[in-house]
Amino acid sequence: MPKVAESTVRRLSLYLRFLEEFEEQGTATVSSEALASRGGTTSAQVRKDLSFFGSFGKRGLGYQVAELASRLRQILGLGGRYSVALIGAGKIGTALFEHHGFRDRGFDIVAIFDRDPAKIGSVWSGIAVSDVAELERVLTANPVDIAILVTPADAAQEIADRLVRLGIKAILNFAPVQLNVPHEIAVRTVNLVLELEALSYALTNR
Amino acid sequence: MPKVAESTVRRLSLYLRFLEEFEEQGTATVSSEALASRGGTTSAQVRKDLSFFGSFGKRGLGYQVAELASRLRQILGLGGRYSVALIGAGKIGTALFEHHGFRDRGFDIVAIFDRDPAKIGSVWSGIAVSDVAELERVLTANPVDIAILVTPADAAQEIADRLVRLGIKAILNFAPVQLNVPHEIAVRTVNLVLELEALSYALTNR
Structure with a gap:
């Protein structure tokens, strides 16, 4: 599989959203122009993005939806399910846990951690919040694919180091720091x- | 001011974080290498990013922190304060409202809207939640600089259109859609x- 830019992967996700809406409506084919409008880009960009992954569509006929x-879905690795650990059970962690879009797209939060004794042991939709000190024990017994990190800035790097030692290969980071992890670990911040x-920059420099 | 890429603006914000930590520690100068490590980039990239905005630093001496x-701060338009409307008072909206980082960086949420009668009229830290039907009345009486949109997908475009008509120039969009707005409106999704x-893509295509 070629190395493609993050912005390309992002557009592929957007194209997929649009194609799925078309599927629901029973539409059989779609033009690169229609996909472009969804991705906020040009039809030339759509053709270039898709060309990384082989030949799609027929000239003048568009793409089979x-x-x-x-x-x-295959390129993005969707279709299966991913198990996810949520680390940080504060306001944003709670909102993420209750975000239906995750489960709908195949991402199941199966473990929750916090360091606050008031939260540890509470049960969220059948999942007990564990002490973050137990990270190694819990995630060795029940490994996950992805960790969502929603800790304060000062705790994030230490926990990321522990996640890397546990063999976790992908981290979605909401802590306001740039994590320092080996290059083979995928991180989205x-x-x-x-x-x-x-936005402030854009307002100032119009 | 030159047109610079979003990724450059993002790195400038990260450099600023790092410089502020150095200021707190009383450090007077910093190398482009040190800034690079914070921004997850190279010292050549740091020098290139800063070169857009004039001449900084002295060869061999680094930058004055x-x-x-x-x-x-001046380039990013920080230092002043921005008033912000929050549209959507659900779980993520609540978490954003309680996010101290916004106020700390000069972004004040001064108006909250929802369409749920159970939420309208409730008071959050002194701010009454308004009916989103009242958007025009409330934001004409008390204009804001930025709107944070945390609505369901099906409501987002209609509200974005109304915000644009109200003259709002910047939108932070959490709704899972690509907003279609005039190009002079700054949108971050x-x-x-x-x-x-x-992350799924990265896990699949390692």
Whole structure:
């Protein structure tokens, strides 16, 4: 599989959303222009993004919706299920846990950790919140594919180090720090303040 | 001001975080290598990012921490305060409202909207939740700089259209759709499912 940019992967996800809406409506084919409008991009970009992964579509006929959706799910590694550990059971952690979109797309939160004694032992939809000190014991007994890190900044790197030692290969990081992990570990960082600062920049430099 | 990529703006925010930590520690100068490690990048990239905005630092001496931090705050449009409307008072909206990082960086949520009668009229830290039907009345009386959109997918575009008509120039979008707005409106979309799909892609294509 070729090494493709994160922005390409993001657009593939958006194209897949659109194709799935088309599938629900019973639409059989879609043009690269229609996919482009969904991804906020151009039809040339759509053709380039898809060309990384082989030949799709016929000139003048567009793409077969069901076939392309199926191929994109395969490329994105969807279709199966991933088990996920949530580390940090505060407000944002709670909101993520209750986010139906995760389960709908195949991501199951199966373990929850916190360091707050008031939270440890409480049960969320059948999952007991574990002490983060028990991370190794719990995740060795029941390994997960992905960790979602929603800790304060000062705790994040130490926990990331422990997750890497546990063999976890993918981290979704909400802590406001840049994690330092081996390059083979996939990390996506969502930093809400940085997003607002990008808007501040845009407002200032119009 | 030059047109710079979103990824550059993001790194500037990260450099600023690091410089502020150095300021707190009383460190006077910092090398491009040290800034690079914080931004997850190279020293050549740091020098290139900063070169967009003029000449900083002296060869062999590094950057003056206080001077560069001040300049980055200016470039990013920070230092003043922005008023923010939160549209959608569900779980994620609540978590965002209680996120101290926003206020700390100058972003004040001053209006909250929802369409749920059970939420309308409830008071959050002194701010009454308004009916989203009242968006025009409330935001005309008390204009805001930025809107944070945390609505279901099916409501997001209609509300974005109304925000644009109200003259709002910047939207932080958590709804799982690509908003269609005029190009002069700054939009940042945080799509949590897409972030997990990027990890799924990485796990599948290692």
